[in-house]
Amino acid sequence: MKWRNRMIRKGQEVFFWILPFCLLLGVETKALRAASLPPADHVVVIVMENKSFGEVYKNPDLPFFNAISGELLLNYWSVAHPSLPNYLALLGAHPPLPQTDNPRVRVSGDSLPEEMVRHGLSVAAYMQGLPHDGFGGGRYPRLFGRYVEKHDPFLLFSRLRKGPERRSVHPLSRLKEDLESNRLPAFSFVAPDLCHDMHGAFSCHMNRRELLREGDRFLGKWIPLIEGSPSFRQGRFWIFVLWDESGSRSSWGGPPLPAVVPSSSRMHGGGRVALLWIDSKRPGHSRVSCFANHYSLLETVTENFHLPSLVPAEERIPLPEKNGDCSGNHGKITLAHP
Incomplete structure (x- = not known):
């Protein structure tokens, strides 16, 4: 009996001696596993139009958007008014951005699609209408068109418009074909037409609430199609749903701005908007209040694909999920009560 008790005490001593090392090993393994999560194989960016954060968040006219799982950024900002410069920023245009919606505007310099093709990665734009x-026209149909070139940033960069990337601008119907045939490119840009992106047009014959509902139905159709595709199920897949700008400075929505705002207007110049980040490997709902803007999204995508940064140095703040906390957001806008 004494021999058995000594063995039990000895076993307990050994257990408590190695326990801290086991715990440390477990923590280290978990950290290594988190640090080695694979990047996304596919990224889809869906851009809606002209609604502030307050106009879409918890709005009963958007039941699908407000119910779908993902990480919602509560402190995400567009960079300019009107729409066109925001589309340019999303693909790499640097300030000063053109303050116009003129579809004849052309910008030079590097862009995300060009960099991806240069590094052997595939890209496409899927444009409803x-x-x-x-197609290189300013709108279609020419009279009361619902497709507008100002929402098609692939065609607003001079080199993209003249280069092989132009052949990667497709009608939206092509997206369904590419999803079903497992031919989706690494990066996809999706833009609804004016009657489905919540912007509206004379030919839509819809009031404001009807436009919101129609836009939500668009998301309710296409996001499940994407999530049901082989590409979404097989690898890591990101979907970003966002709004280009708030529509007007009077419709920013949400809490009031803090008393002190940054001197650089491009960080929040288009108002506070919503961005939802859907990750195929991280289901569930979460909310993040760190500051981010369109350049943060661009930086996150370029980091994911190991591309050179296309973002101005002072704006290189990846989305919160990438940097883990708000420590890199000093001097940016913060909302105490998002």
Whole structure:
């Protein structure tokens, strides 16, 4: 009996001696596993139009958007008014951005699609209402058109418009084909037409609430199609749903701005908007209040694909999920009560 008790005490001593090392090993393994999570194989960016954060968040006219799982950024900002410069910023245009919606505007310099193709990665834009691949008109139909080139940033960069990337601008119907055939490119840009992006047009014959509902139905159709695709199920897949700008400075929505705001207007120049980040490997709902803007999204995508940064140095703040906390957001806008 004494021999058995001594063995039990000895076993307990050994157990408590190695326990801290086991715990440390477990923590280290977990940290290594978190640090080695694979990047996304596919990224889809869906851009809606002209609604502030307060106009979409918890709005009963958007039941699908407000119910779908993902990480909602509570402190996400567009960078300019009107719409066109925000589309340019999302793909890499640097300030000063053109303050116009003129579709004849062309910008030079590097862009995300060009960098991806340069590094052997595939890209595509899927534009609702586009009559055929590579169409270069300002709107379609010409009278009361619902497709507008100002929402098609692939065609606003001079080199993209003249280069092979132009052949990667497709009608939205092509997206369904590419999803079903497992041919989705690494990066996809999706833009609804004016009657489905919540912007509206004379030919839509819808009031404001009807436009919101129609936009939500668009998301309710296409996001499940994406999530049901082989690409979404097989690898890591990100979907970003966001609004280009708030529509007007009077409709920023949400809590009031703090008393002190940054001197650089481009960080929040288009108002506070919503961004939802859907990750195929991280289901569930979460909310993050760190500051981010369109350049943060661009930086996150370029980091994911190991591309050179296309973001101005002072704006290189990845989305919160990438940097883990708000420590890099000093001097930016923060909302005490999001």
